[in-house]
Amino acid sequence: MDFFASSAGPIAQALGTTILLAVSAGIGSIVLGTLVTAARISPVPVLRWAAFAYVQFFVNVPLLVLLVLAVFALPDAGFLLPLTPTAIIVLTLYEAAYVAEAVRSGVNTVSRGEIEASRALGFSLGQTLRVLVIPQSLRAAIQPIGNVMIALTMNTALAAAVGVVELTSAANKLNLVEAQPILIFTAAGLIYMVLALAIGLTAGRLEKKLRIRR
Incomplete structure (x- = not known):
């Protein structure tokens, strides 16, 4: 167990990098994902198709492939970034x-009646999305988003494959x-498990606090 004590500094620093990632x-991802959702439900066909293509691309391409391409291919194209920002x-x-x-x-939890009421009040599409649809959708999706955040925390381990010194590395x-x-x-x-439990418990508490009661 002495080697844990002697390596506490590097491990703590690597854990900090994992948490930063x-x-x-x-x-x-929450900000960008929300914008992509707004595009998916937009009445503008170009935005809908672009958002659909975005989701399909990233859902169907392995994360490790994307990391390798970003770290080794982008510099050849003239885009130079440090490893950690690239991984982020x-x-x-x-x-x-x-x-x-x-x-x-x-979004499916938002009733059509509420949307029609917002139109009757003279809200534009952007106002309806900003004031009604997106806030309610986020509140209804707290637990699924929490699960995505847990998966994200686990996926940070893949950054080790491209040279980022995080916990796994x-x-x-x-x-x-x-x-x-x-x-x-x-x-x-066990450290990853503690991080996942912390995210899960936080998401659970937020869901109870912000749950929409109809």
């Missing part, structure tokens, strides 16, 4: 597709030195 990409951007784009599907499922480096794979990766798994 999860929080940054989480916020970004890819995670945001990828998870936004799943957030969009979760929020779109929440730090655990692997520690194992190469100490040769204690069961102990080290069990500890890493």
Whole structure:
């Protein structure tokens, strides 16, 4: 157990990177996913098709492939970014597709009568989406979005494959030195479990607090 004490600093730093990836990409994916949902339900055909193509692309392409392409192909095209911001951007784009599907499922909970009432009051489409549809959809989709955030936290481990020193990468480096794979990766798994439980509990509390009672 002494090697855990001696490696506490690097592990804590790597855990901080994992949390940075999860929080940054989480916020970004919720914002982008909500915008994609708005485009999916827009009366403008071009926006609907673009949003549909976006979701289908990112849902059907493995995250690891996207990370590898972003890290190794974009520099050849002249786009140079540090590894961590690159991973955050890819995670945001990828998870936004799943957030969009979760929020779109929440759109179905908004009654047609409420939408028609907003039109009768003279609301424009943008106002109806901003004031009525999107807020209610987000409230109805809290638990699904929470599940996406848990998946996002687990997916941050894939950033290790492209050189980002996060929790999985730090655990692997520690194992190469100490040769204690069961102990080290069990500890890493428990940390991921704690993060997932924290997200799940937070989503559950938010759902109870913000639940729409009809």
